Amino acid sequence: xxxxxxxxxxxxxxxxxxxxxxxxxxxxxxxxxxxxxxxxxxxxxxxxxxxxxxxxxxxxxxxxxxxxxxxxxxxxxxxxxxxxxxxxxxxxxxxxxxxxxxxxxxxxxxxxxxxxxxxxxxxxxxxxxxxxxxxxxxxxxxxxxxxxxxxxxxxxxxxxxxxxxxxxxxxxxxxxxxxxxxxxxxxxxxxxxxxxxxxxxxxxxxxxxxxxxxxxxxxxxxxxxxxxxxxxxxxxxxxxxxxxxxxxxxxxxxxxxxxxxxxxxxxxxxxxxxxxxxxxxxxxxxxxxxxxxxxxxxxxxxxx
Amino acid sequence: xxxxxxxxxxxxxxxxxxxxxxxxxxxxxxxxxxxxxxxxxxxxxxxxxxxxxxxxxxxxxxxxxxxxxxxxxxxxxxxxxxxxxxxxxxxxxxxxxxxxxxxxxxxxxxxxxxxxxxxxxxxxxxxxxxxxxxxxxxxxxxxxxxxxxxxxxxxxxxxxxxxxxxxxxxxxxxxxxxxxxxxxxxxxxxxxxxxxxxxxxxxxxxxxxxxxxxxxxxxxxxxxxxxxxxx
Numbered sequence: 083x084x085x086x087x088x089x090x091x092x093x094x095x096x097x098x099x100x101x102x103x104x105x106x107x108x109x110x111x112x113x114x115x116x117x118x119x120x121x122x123x124x125x126x127x128x129x130x131x132x133x134x135x136x137x138x139x140x141x142x143x144x145x146x147x148x149x150x151x152x153x154x155x156x157x158x159x160x161x162x163x164x165x166x167x168x169x170x171x172x173x174x175x176x177x178x179x180x181x182x183x184x185x186x187x188x189x190x191x192x193x194x195x196x197x198x199x200x201x202x203x204x205x206x207x208x209x210x211x212x213x214x215x216x217x218x219x220x221x222x223x224x225x226x227x228x229x230x231x232x233x234x235x236x237x238x239x240x241x242x243x244x245x246x247x248x249x250x251x252x253x254x255x256x257x258x259x260x261x262x263x264x265x266x267x268x269x270x271x272x273x274x275x276x277x278x279x280x281x282x283x284x285x286x287x288x289x290x291x292x293x294x295x296x297x298x299x300x301x302x303x304x305x306x307x308x309x310x311x312x313x314x315x316x317x318x319x320x321x322x323x324x325x326x327x328x329x330x331x332x333x334x335x336x337x338x339x340x341x342x343x344x345x346x347x348x349x350x351x352x353x354x355x356x357x358x359x360x361x362x363x364x365x366x367x368x369x370x371x372x373x374x375x376x377x378x379x380x381x382x383x384x385x386x
Numbered sequence: 387x388x389x390x391x392x393x394x395x396x397x398x399x400x401x402x403x404x405x406x407x408x409x410x411x412x413x414x415x416x417x418x419x420x421x422x423x424x425x426x427x428x429x430x431x432x433x434x435x436x437x438x439x440x441x442x443x444x445x446x447x448x449x450x451x452x453x454x455x456x457x458x459x460x461x462x463x464x465x466x467x468x469x470x471x472x473x474x475x476x477x478x479x480x481x482x483x484x485x486x487x488x489x490x491x492x493x494x495x496x497x498x499x500x501x502x503x504x505x506x507x508x509x510x511x512x513x514x515x516x517x518x519x520x521x522x523x524x525x526x527x528x529x530x531x532x533x534x535x536x537x538x539x540x541x542x543x544x545x546x547x548x549x550x551x552x553x554x555x556x557x558x559x560x561x562x563x564x565x566x567x568x569x570x571x572x573x574x575x576x577x578x579x580x581x582x583x584x585x586x587x588x589x590x591x592x593x594x595x596x597x598x599x600x601x602x603x604x605x606x607x608x609x610x611x612x613x614x615x616x617x
Contacts, residue, residue: 085509109514113426144511155568162569162576195568206513215508226444228453232497235457236464236505243465251473261473270601273473278605280462285613288451288458295450 085210092373093135098217100317105209107324111331112201117342119356121197123363128204134373137211144207156192163188165345191344227305250276316386320369327365334358405431425567432521439496451617459486460498464506476594480526481549487527488534489610495527518563526552540607549599553592557584
């Protein structure tokens, strides 16, 4: 039911804080960078980490959905951007958007933004499949116990209510209430009892939940912890490495290396400025490399 | 009462000031924030709005019944987002959030909307759109609570109109993110292009909200009002 499914590998065995830091830093870097090579470096490292986590098949599903969005971005940019000077196609006047001009710069900009989109979607794909939502929420429970409790309860109630929904709609269908066939308006009207029963039983359950919380002394004393996540050497190692990536990323942004001007003419790529991209890609690849070592050498697994 | 309203107003002014300073910092040259990525900036502003509501909630005395109610309503909205699209290819989540906000007030309305978006994305997939959805649905709950303050008793017509408007509001705010994230140059032309391309989706959402509010509003209002006595 939940998209998160535990797998026995290095990425899943990291502390949730380490996972969230890695994901957050890649996300921030992807928004800071506009240089296509820097973005490509990020994409390669994220792809490797997703492959190490064993979620490549889900990632492919995400990418299929992305291709439509990429096409959309490239087409809209090519049609509407007027700042490019190297025009490769100029067509007839079109009423709303004016004369049709497609420039190399606008296409390149669309492609650059598409790489950024792919990085962002991939990193959220990693978050969706590799981070346990309960553990991730627990990181915030010190900041706001009540809201996190409400969110965690809601995550727990979700599958329960999904089952309720299936049960109630099956019972209704056994009674001859049509939910799958018939006109749209009929189906909508027939779903009224389902949702009001779900509401009633949900509210009833929430009263019982509240009474049970009260009986167990919720809020009467400082919070206690059911279990704690351990900090291991691997977490410190990954945190240091991602911090290095962040520092170099900010450094190259300040130096202007990671910026790329698409308009009015595409900037020349200076090979020296790409050193930052290489270092960042390598540092962010470390989790994937460690996962490979972890599978290969049991001694490494026992040490970190 | 007067003192309260002064505090309220000063907070109001302060928050608007913070947003304006942030926006101004990106267009005034010669400072470190100049030309900051607008996608990042707009998401930060939306995130700050969400955090303000959550912070307010943390400061309150909250009973276990209130927490259980928020969890139940938000997970009902999240389930309806997925389950109902199979039957009528529309989702009543916005309507459920709004009727909760109408009956229980702005604070609970916002919390239910925000948590519903967050939790359903745990099952559908998180993304940079999550804070925007949290904010939009939370604000739908707040709008409904404002309507309930203006009215003596529940009126189906005004609630239905508001539900339709909230459907449009939701799409229009999400469009800002889409525009800032993927369009260049950021000008009125691309802005209108984004809004024109989304008009069908927003229209369907608004019509769905109107239909659900005609079908369910009476029943939901009665059930929730009865439950309000226990909380």
